[in-house]
Amino acid sequence: MTTVAPRGGPWDVVIVGTGMGGATLGYALARAGRKVLFCEKGRSYLNDPGARCGNYAEVFKGHRGVPTPADRDAMAAAGRWWDEIHDVSQGRTRRFIPYIGSGTGGSSALYGAALERFFPADFTPARNFPGDHGAELPEAWPVSFEELLPYYGEAEALYRVQGGPDPLKTGGEAGQYRAEGEALEPPNRELMSFFAAKGLNPYRLPVGCEQISGCSGCQGYLCGNSCKNDSARICLATAISEYGATLWDNCDIVGLDADHSRVQRARAVHNGEPVSIEAETFVLAAGALATPHLLLRSKSDWWPEGLANGSGLVGRMMMRHFVDLYAVFTKDAGLGKGAKQVALNDLYLSSAGKFGTVQSFGSLPPPSVLVDSVRDDVEHALFKAAGLAIEAARPLMEPFLRTLFGRATMLASITEDLPYRDNRVFVGEGGEVCIDYRVRSYERKRIAAVRAEVAAILKPYRMLLIKQAENNQRIAHVCGTCRAGDDPASSVLNRNNRAHQVDNLYVADASFFPSSGGTNPALTIAASALRMADQMIGINREQIS
Numbered sequence: 067m068t069t070v071a072p073r074g075g076p077w078d079v080v081i082v083g084t085g086m087g088g089a090t091l092g093y094a095l096a097r098a099g100r101k102v103l104f105c106e107k108g109r110s111y112l113n114d115p116g117a118r119c120g121n122y123a124e125v126f127k128g129h130r131g132v133p134t135p136a137d138r139d140a141m142a143a144a145g146r147w148w149d150e151i152h153d154v155s156q157g158r159t160r161r162f163i164p165y166i167g168s169g170t171g172g173s174s175a176l177y178g179a180a181l182e183r184f185f186p187a188d189f190t191p192a193r194n195f196p197g198d199h200g201a202e203l204p205e206a207w208p209v210s211f212e213e214l215l216p217y218y219g220e221a222e223a224l225y226r227v228q229g230g231p232d233p234l235k236t237g238g239e240a241g242q243y244r245a246e247g248e249a250l251e252p253p254n255r256e257l258m259s260f261f262a263a264k265g266l267n268p269y270r271l272p273v274g275c276e277q278i279s280g281c282s283g284c285q286g287y288l289c290g291n292s293c294k295n296d297s298a299r300i301c302l303a304t305a306i307s308e309y310g311a312t313l314w315d316n317c318d319i320v321g322l323d324a325d326h327s328r329v330q331r332a333r334a335v336h337n338g339e340p341v342s343i344e345a346e347t348f349v350l351a352a353g354a355l356a357t358p359h360l361l362l363r364s365k366s367d368w369w370p371e372g373l374a375n376g377s378g379l380v381g382r383m384m385m386r387h388f389v390d391l392y393a394v395f396t397k398d399a400g401l402g403k404g405a406k407q408v409a410l411n412d413l414y415l416s417s418a419g420k421f422g423t424v425q426s427f428g429s430l431p432p433p434s435v436l437v438d439s440v441r442d443d444v445e446h447a448l449f450k451a452a453g454l455a456i457e458a459a460r461p462l463m464e465p466f467l468r469t470l471f472g473r474a475t476m477l478a479s480i481t482e483d484l485p486y487r488d489n490r491v492f493v494g495e496g497g498e499v500c501i502d503y504r505v506r507s508y509e510r511k512r513i514a515a516v517r518a519e520v521a522a523i524l525k526p527y528r529m530l531l532i533k534q535a536e537n538n539q540r541i542a543h544v545c546g547t548c549r550a551g552d553d554p555a556s557s558v559l560n561r562n563n564r565a566h567q568v569d570n571l572y573v574a575d576a577s578f579f580p581s582s583g584g585t586n587p588a589l590t591i592a593a594s595a596l597r598m599a600d601q602m603i604g605i606n607r608e609q610i611s
Contacts, residue, residue, distance in 0.1 A: 075103070075343060075344050076344040076346070077101050077103045077312075077345040077346070078095075078100040078101040078346050078347065079100050079101070079103070079347045079348075079349060079602075080332060080345040081102060081104050081105065081349045081574070082105050082319050082348070082349065082350050082357075083105075083107075083172055083350070083352035083353065083356070084104050084171060084172055084297065084298060084302050084351075085172020085173055085297055085351060086172065086173075086595070087574035087575040087576070087591045087594070087595045088104065088349065088352075088574055088595075089104070089171070089172075089298060089300075089301040089305070089351075090221070090297060090301050090591075090595035091351065091574045091596075091599055092104055092302070092311055093300075093301035093302070093304055093311075094595070094599030094600075094603075095599050095602065095603070096305040096309035096310065097305070098603045101310075102311040102312070103311070103312045103313075103343070104302065104305075104314065105317040105319055105334060105343070106169065106313065106316075107316075107317065107319070107352070107356075108142060108147075108167070108168035108316075109143070109145070109169045109170070109316060110170045111145060111169060111170050111171070111175070111298065112170055112298060112302065112313070122287050122431050122432060123144035124431070124434070124435045124438060132150070132161075133148065133150065141163065142169070144287060144288060145167050145168065145171070145175045145287075146163070146165075146168060146169075146176070147164055147166045147167065148168065149163070149498070150498065151163070151164055151355070151501060151541075152494050152501070153502075153538050154500060154501070154502050155501065155502050155503050155504050162442065162539045164355075164539070164541045165286060165541070166353060166541070169315070170298040170302055171297050171298030171299070172297065172351075172352075173353065174296040174297040174588060175289075175294075175296045176287060176288070177296065177588060178285040178406050179275045179296075179406070180271055180272065180273055180406060180409075180585075180588070181222065181225060181227045181272050181273060181586065181588055182271075182423070182585040182586050183218050183240075183241055183590070184211070184583045184590050185211075185239060185411075185414060185584075187415055187420070188581065189207045189209075189210055189211045190205065190206050191205075191581035192206075193205070195420065199508040200506060201485055201486055201508075202487055202556075203485060203580075204551060204556075204580050207550070207580050208550050208552050208557075208560070208561035209594070209597070211238075212238070213597070214590070214593050214594065217597045218241070218242075218589065218590075218593045219242045220593070220596050221592040221593045221596060222241055222242050222272075223242065224300060224301070225300055225592065226244060226295050226300075227241065227272045227273065227274050228243055228272065228273060228274075228275070228276075229270050229271055229272025229273060230246050230272075231243075232267070232269045232409070232411055233267040233269060234267050234411050234412070234414070235411075246270050247270075247273070247275075248278075248405070250407055250408075251403065251405050251407065252398035252402060253394075253396045253399060253401060253402045254402060254405065254407040254426065255398075256397060256398050257394070257396060257408050257475065257477075260527075261410055261523070264523065266410050267410055267411065268408060268409065269409055269410065270407060270408070271407055271408060271409040271425050271426055274294070274296070274300075274588075275293055275295060278291060285427075297592075314336050316336065316337050316338075317337075317341075318334060318336075319332050319333070319352075319360060320335060320363075321363060321364045322348065322364040322373055323364075323366070324364070324369065324571075325368055327567070327568060328569050328570050328571075329348045329373075329568060329570055329571050332348060345570075346570060347571075347572065348572070349571075349572045350571070350572070350573045350574070350577075351574040351575045351595075353544065353575050353576075353577075354491075354545050354547045354575055354576045354577040354579075355491055357547065357548060357573055357577045358380050358491045358547040358577060359491055359493060359499050361374055361380045361381075362375065362381055362492065362493045363493055373565075373571070374548075374558060374567055374568045374571060376554065376566065376567045377554060377555055377566070379487075379548075379558050380547070380548055380558055381491040381547050382487050382488075382490045383485035383486070383487060383546040384485075384489040384490050384491055384545075384546055385545050385546040385582035386483060386538070386542055386543060386544050386545075387481065387542045387543045388422075388479075388480075388482075388505075388509070388512075388513050388516075388534075388535035388536075389479065389480055389481075389534050389535060389540065389542045390478065390481075390513075390516070390520075390534050390535050391427055391476060391477070391478055391531075391532040391534060392476070392479070392524065392531055393470070393474035393529060394475045394476075394477055394524060394527050394528075394529045395474055395527060395529065396527065399473040399474060404428050404429035404430075404476065405428070406426040406427070406428045407426055409423060409424065409425035409426065410424050411423050411424075412424075412523075413516065413519055413520075416519075418519065419512065420482065420584065421481050421482065421516050421519070422479065422480045422481040422482050422516070422584030422585060423479070423480050423584055423585045423586075424478070424479050424523070425477065425478055426476070426478075427477055428476065430471050430476060433464040433465070433467040433468045434464060436467050437467070441453045441456040443539070444456055474530070477520075479516050479520050480542075480584060480585055480586070481516050481535065481584065482582050482583060482584040483509060483582055484508075484509065484581070484582075485546050485549070485580070485581060486506065489502065489504065490502055503538050505536050510536075513535045513536070517531060543576065543587045544576065545578075545579035545582050545587060546576070546577065546579045546580070546582060547577045548573050548577035549577075549579065550563055550578040550579075550580060554566035554567065557580075558577075559573055562598060562601045562602075563594065572598065574591075574594070574598060575591060576591055578594070
């Protein structure tokens with residue numbers, strides 16, 4: 067690729083991606099005086115939220131099948147990833163566009179803003195899942211819960227987290243929240259009382275959102291009210307305006323050139339123009355799909371299997387959480403706006419096993435988007451004609467779904483999934499992002515157990531289970547595809563998230579997770595990024611304290 071001379075460089079640090087990991091790390095490094103360049107494949111919304119603000123991108127798509135340029139533009143304008151994922155898990159390829167972000171803030175610009183600490187038990191994963199299940203769980207994360215503890219508090223303050231104490235967390239496990247936010251909506255107040263009366267331990271879900279009057283969280287689409295505390299609003303904008311960092315949006319990093327021990331440059335296309343970017347340090351924070359994909363594409367004589375892939379684990383051990391939805395028909399149905407306010411962790415570390423959390427899901431997408439999802443699922447599971455039957459029923463289905471879910475309060479169960487070597491991200495023959503992720507029999511039993519437990523918890527409410535857990539298209543919290551560990555033979559990154567074999571290459575997104583934990587990963591990503599910044603700057607918190 068012909069390149070032009072670098073503009074504004076060389077840089078101290080180049081960060082690929084502006085989501086929870088990249089923006090938080092770049093903010094901390096810029097604050098410490100480093101010359102930081104953010105490279106974001108998507109568009110910037112820092113100065114103009116965009117015409118698509120407040121809407122799901124699918125509303126603007128007028129085409130089915132392979133995305134057209136207009137489809138891709140609609141997705142990009144809404145802060146969404148626009149490339150198809152090729153899923154080969156079921157023997158034939160299924161193509162879909164995932165619900166993840168691409169643009170300033172990454173997926174945090176679309177997230178529901180639930181910001182939870184992991185439990186200490188999450189950092190010793192092997193002991194939580196004894197027996198022969200085939201997963202490759204380490205005895206411990208290379209960084210302990212105690213080491214991450216001060217950074218959890220710093221991240222909660224930085225992202226202005228509001229919430230209430232979890233009765234099942236004590237001491238350092240508990241979060242540091244500034245307030246509980248707006249009053250509970252009637253359905254959520256009803257559920258909190260119902261759970262407590264059953265002897266469970268509900269609490270106010272911690273969220274990074276200002277919760278202005280009438281706020282429903284804007285889950286799944288860009289917020290036009292500047293109340294969602296995403297990484298672009300909190301960290302990226304501040305890094306640029308106050309600490310002199312630079313942002314290149316519409317900047318697609320297509321490869322990294324490296325010798326045996328250092329990255330020399332990144333090859334990029336910025337606003338359609340080939341560019342070579344040089345820096346002292348390179349950080350990948352493009353998400354646990356795009357980060358390993360970039361490393362695997364960056365082959366050379368030094369790295370025939372992909373950059374930093376001496377262990378052969380780049381892209382492997384993919385995890386994505388098992389998420390199911392529950393439409394609960396409370397007495398106060400229809401009196402809320404879908405605010406995410408309720409959570410309980412009674413299934414996180416229970417006598418039946420280690421599963422995960424149950425929490426408010428927020429509002430569902432519009433009925434038109436739901437019907438599209440049903441059609442896609444039916445076409446994949448059966449045949450194309452079955453999808454045409456769903457399309458023919460659309461005039462009846464959309465108002466039915468609008469009425470049905472307009473009366474329901476939505477909850478979600480998030481269940482930890484385990485790292486298996488064969489679950490992976492890889493590069494397709496055409497360069498596309500491919501995944502191969504199969505739910506093992508051990509995991510199916512755990513999914514069934516969670517469904518039975520949640521049904522028992524919600525009884526005698528009428529409720530509708532919307533099964534998502536086995537469906538790769540409902541991909542949620544991808545992680546683990548460049549796992550961190552102490553042994554270079556069984557991990558990609560060291561305890562500071564630096565590549566074992568490449569001195570100036572780091573990963574700041576959820577790719578580093580050795581296990582997935584049982585709750586939302588965003589706060590752990592942010593806390594890890596703040597710790598990484600201290601390590602890169604040379605600050606030792608233990609020595610200071």
